[in-house]
Amino acid sequence: MQPLEQDLLKFSHCSRDIYCSRIPQLCPVCGQSAVSSWSLQDAPISIPTPFQNGHREKCCFLLKPTAGLFGDYDGCSDLHVGISSTSGLVFHYNETGIHSDDAGWEQCVCVPLVPPDYYALINQWDSYLQDFVATDTWLPPRYNEEDHNCYTFALQFINGIQTLQEKPSFSKTEFTERFVLPRTKRVSKYMTVLREVTYNGFYIVGKQ
Numbered sequence: 001m002q003p004l005e006q007d008l009l010k011f012s013h014c015s016r017d018i019y020c021s022r023i024p025q026l027c028p029v030c031g032q033s034a035v036s037s038w039s040l041q042d043a044p045i046s047i048p049t050p051f052q053n054g055h056r057e058k059c060c061f062l063l064k065p066t067a068g069l070f071g072d073y074d075g076c077s078d079l080h081v082g083i084s085s086t087s088g089l090v091f092h093y094n095e096t097g098i099h100s101d102d103a104g105w106e107q108c109v110c111v112p113l114v115p116p117d118y119y120a121l122i123n124q125w126d127s128y129l130q131d132f133v134a135t136d137t138w139l140p141p142r143y144n145e146e147d148h149n150c151y152t153f154a155l156q157f158i159n160g161i162q163t164l165q166e167k168p169s170f171s172k173t174e175f176t177e178r179f180v181l182p183r184t185k186r187v188s189k190y191m192t193v194l195r196e197v198t199y200n201g202f203y204i205v206g207k208q
């Protein structure tokens with residue numbers, strides 16, 4: 001596993017935001033003490049990792065690179081998606097059919113699908129999931145990379161849950177724009193900062 005679980009820190013100096021893995025004694029821009037001029041709003045803050053362990057996040061839509069980890073992700077290679085159960089299993093669909101994995105989704109982008117106090121739904125979640133995967137719809141020959149794939153599987157399940165709750169369905173575009181893109185943008189930004197910090201010790205940007 002790549003060092004992606006490490007949180008990044010950000011502090012402000014010289015009207016810049018400076019990202020690092022630990023706060024230096026001297027500001028890398030001006031060489032003055034990094035600490036002395038901290039006002040409350042310049043105090044370091046921690047930038048949490050955008051990744052979560054999909055086996056520990058119940059009732060989520062999960063996203064990860066099809067091959068490898070986000071550490072190797074270049075922003076345009078294939079992504080794979082799945083749905084987590086309440087017991088750490090991740091259900092997903094590919095050309096060989098339905099799978100339920102108890103490992104391999106440790107580093108994901110997670111979109112929670114159920115508020116934590118929706119007990120009735122959470123209690124039924126695994127049986128909905130079991131019923132959903134047990135249909136002919138997800139047999140291997142029906143797989144199609146374009147329009148009957150892992151995303152179709154996840155979205156149809158999500159829309160089934162929406163219907164159960166008498167809520168409107170999502171189109172693929174709508175779900176992607178509302179829930180996925182903001183998170184993948186955060187991942188790209190985080191990876192840029194992490195790479196710079198790993199290779200150069202700092203990542204320095206004008207104040208945002």
Ligand SMILES: [Zn+2]
Nearest residue numbers: 013014027030
């Ligand atoms: Zn400075």
